[in-house]
Amino acid sequence: MAGRINDDDVKAVRDAVPIDAVVSEYLQLRSAGGGNLKGLCPFHDEKSPSFQVSPSKGLYYCFGCQEGGDTLDFVMKLDHLSFSEAVERLAAQAGITLRYEEGGYNPGRQQGEKIRLVEAHRAAARYYTEQLDGPEAEIGRKFLAERGFDQAAAEHFGVGYSPAGWDHLVRFLRGKGFTDKELILSGLAQDGRRGPIDRFRGRLMWPIRDITGEVIGFGARKLREDDNGPKYLNTPETPLYRKSQVLYGIDLAKKDIAKGSRAVVVEGYTDVMACHLAGVTTAIATCGTSFGGEHIKILRRLLMDNSGAEVVFTFDGDAAGQKAALRAFEDDQKFAAETSIAITPGGMDPCELRLAEGDEAVRSLIDSRTPLFAFALRSIVSGYHLASEEGQVAALNAGVPVVARIKDRSLRDRYATRLGGMVGLTSPAEEEAVRRRVHALARSYERGAPEPALSGAASGPGRGPQGGRGRQAEAQRPAAPRGPRLDLRSPAHRVERELLKLALQRPDLVAPVFDAYGADEFTAAPYATVREAIAEAGGTTAADAGFLTRAREAAPDDTVRSLITELAVEPLLTRKEPDDFYAGTQLAAVRLAAVDRRIGQIQGSMRRCEAGGDMSAYASLQEELWVLEQYRQDLRNRGAAAL
Template identity: 70%
Template sequence: MAGRINDEDVKAVRDAVPIDAVVSEYLQLRNAGGGNLKGLCPFHDEKSPSFQVSPSKGFFHCFGCQEGGDTLTFVMKIDHLSFSEAVERLAARAGITLRYEEGGYNPAHQRGERIRLVEAHRVAADWYMEQLATSPEADTGRAFLAERGFDQDAARHFSVGYSPQGWDHLTRFLRGKGFTDKELVLSGLSQEGRRGPIDRFRGRLMWPIRDIGGDVVGFGARKLYESDNGPKYLNTPETAIYKKSQVLYGIDLAKKDIAKSSRAVVVEGYTDVMACHLAGVTTAIATCGTAFGGDHIKILRRLLMDNGSARVIFTFDGDAAGQKAALRAFEDDQKFAAETYIAVAPDGMDPCDLRLAKGDEAVADLAEPRTPLFEFALRHIVGRYDLDTPAGRAAALDEAAPVVARIKNSGAQHEVAVQLAGMLGILDTQFVVKRVAQLARWARDRGGKGPAPDDRQQRGRGGGPQQYGSAPAPASPRGPALNLRNPVFATERELLKLALQRPELVSPAFDAYGLDEFTAPVYAAVRQAILDAGGAESGVPDSQDYLVRVREAAPDDTVRAMVTELAVEAIMLHRGVKEVDENYAGAQLVTVRRRAVERRVREITGRLTRVASQGDPAELASVQNELWVLQQYDQALREHGAAAL
């Protein structure tokens, strides 16, 4: 195992890679106010964005599922990496050479498994590209691309390569680069042969498949020779870094334009993606040997942000297989807030063939929204029945009405019901509309499901931080439920937010506050974590490093999540207060202290009654004196504010 990474290097990595730059590679972020950014959480399904990023603090936090942390935490969670693997990945991105406490610099064979597998794929992709560009044997591959309208510049842009026909060319090359046989087999680049590992891909055109972060995690390989008995397309098998249901070919190239335009075009193959991008449709992506499904939707939703103008256009062949694929896509349609459409090229051509036959403009025109996917599905259903007979129309209505009832937008649902009546030739439009509405209502009542509940839950949460006067925390939070209608909890929360986000405004007074001045147990635990991290005053010189120390000092995940939440949540200004300054911070300090004094006064008043009944003059005088001191202190706080602390 590798030694422990030098702490200074870990800090350098955190400082060098902005958290918003990392997070925005996986989801679209928009302005949330107060210097924060927001997006759809990548760690749970949600309709409205409750995931917030604070670039100035280097933290993220989801107010829905309570996940949170710094840049390293995000990379660990999103890509399922260990701490050292996340540091190594970001260090490579930032060009930082890591030092290890044991054994000096990290030898290549000691790096984390995922890092090693990704590195093997990167080296393999470069080698395959070189083979395509320079090897005489690759003439077949170059001719294949040229026949489809792709020159060498296009091949380089998409990193297309060629795998030689020999048994172990790549395997021997990667061995020479220090990779072990075990790593090559685990990566899927090699497979076990009779006498050891051999190349998995031989004599094929190679398309590198990258994850949304840009790392090569697998390959799609196209057969070139008749002597090849394998399938037409052969993909990397499932590995620790490659899950075909969780990757989209071209997403690394398309993600920025998808987020910018709120549009994605889903095609069926690697050459279709190439044709679309070269024709100017730079939002095109494709699945990798599997049907478009729920995990693919999650990737797109994070980029599209589910705004009302978002569009997803599916292009499928006009044959039976293409229609079947379109109907499978429609099954997941309601998981999108985006509008979904289907586009079928003239004569059933795919984008690659269309570009060859009619040019770039025809491909760009194909990618414009055509037929709504629900309309395509309805026409497919209706087309199977004899609409000239009452029985045929009734049977078609029985199958089609539940499809319309699934449409989440009630206004759109009504309009489509009217369209369905027209398709079926039913003159009594209101009969169809009422039938659809009844089915939608039954679906909601029967299972408590349907389009409305998710939206209501999000609106109840505000899609973000709890506001004062809001409902209690979301169901099943990791921390104790806190009712922020309670002004005591609310003020304690604000003071802790100040201590984490603006330590210069509350230091050094805050560091003299005791745990008992925070009545909510989780708030007291956060106060202890700040103390264990060196106090709020230690955060003044370097706030990001301070927040990392506080999180590390938290005793468990519940407190750690609360630290992140308080570090990211906007500071709530009271009515009439225009900015977060020393006066505002002083008011919070005084309010929390005065309430603590008031609680102590009540305790001593009760004790005074008990002592008076016992008749001990000395103890009575001591208690009376303590009570007088507290009352004088409370008066000073009332009259002089923070100056009396």
């Protein structure tokens, strides 16, 4: 059984891998002020960034869904790894050799399942690329050359070759220490009559990488006529590979997508290669499935839902390509970015276009894109018999819901006018009637009415887009916050929150005074628990590099731990750099509120003593009241100097 990873090694991993470097592998981060970074949360759908990263604290927190933690938490939650697997992955990136207590160090036995599968894929990728240079792979090299890809291109994209024998890769990976169970689970092998056999045989191989650059699967292209398998064979669903969550080329394209605020979606591996080599370095492709919701999440995190961003879909000009474009249009409103479509001429894909007309033709294809709304509207209207009034009415009925979905009101008006012209309604009165219909339907959508699903052009008069998106919208609604509900409009709670933020973010400004405050000085129960966790972590006076980690570990449950993370990342209310004066103001305000509460309690007790005739207790309380009132006045006059 695997031993426990040494605590010092876990700390070394946390310190060695900056959290912003890890998070930026998955999403685009921008400055949030105060040294923090922000981006679209990878754990729930949102339109504006509420996910913040604090590089100085080594923490992240989403103010929308309350997910938060450190670098290890992020990797564990996003990649569905165990704690040890997350430590092992980051240790491998940092070049740190881990020590295991109880049983010593044995990486082949100790490492987590997913880490082992990643390493198996990494070894398989190297094996396949080496095989591409062999005599048997001549047919693969010829295939690449015929499509305009030289050796340098193959190396850049890691293209390889799988030998035609039954178990070449299996024997190679066994020699590297991988078990038959791991080979089957990884999807690199499948069960044969006498044991595992290679899943991919005699094919050209494209490594499919996740956004961090790790190989998690393969796409294999048939090369020989006697191969009875499909033209393209992909890795099956595995613990690493989910085709609905994978975009081929995203590891190469992510930086340019984030930098240029544009992504180009093509249909295949060779199309991605052709686009990148032609200078369109933001090209990506799905892997054996249509472009869907999980792919959108990946792109939105890179594009940051910038209104100036753009997603360009490229499809063949044939019927299948148009159908695919209409499917993409279904998801248009999930982007804040503009969506466009580039139809390749003559039914050619980008790879064929580059081969026939050169790199400039590929770049021109992307530059000549058409807004997806315009394309969808033309496709829908073209399915009706516009020579008849019945056909015009039916086309209008189908087109109005499409135009009503446009977010930009001025653009919506333009498309309403265009729709009227497309169906033959050109008089000013008719155009105005179309605009009124569009506006009315748009208002109903804004009030929460379900929007229609678009299944393609209609097949006959009176037929139009049908179905609803209400349940889909409901499913995409962010989860309700799990943290404690607090009345943050209460001045007392606001100042208590600000003081706790200072204690966690700038303990040097509130120490040692803060450490003398009791948990009962915080009126919100969760805040009192956070105060206790800070005390258990050694207090602000003893704050060092491990202070936040100790405070989070001292939390009694996940809810409080999440609150500590939130407070450690949330920006302070001051627009300036916090200083001693600002910290003193918060300290004095919390203490003053506590004194006010105590005075109120004493006054109530005095009334009860007076009514009961207990004058001895009354006199004692009166003395305490006098002291507290003097202290209160001193706090009001001198602020933090009176503490």
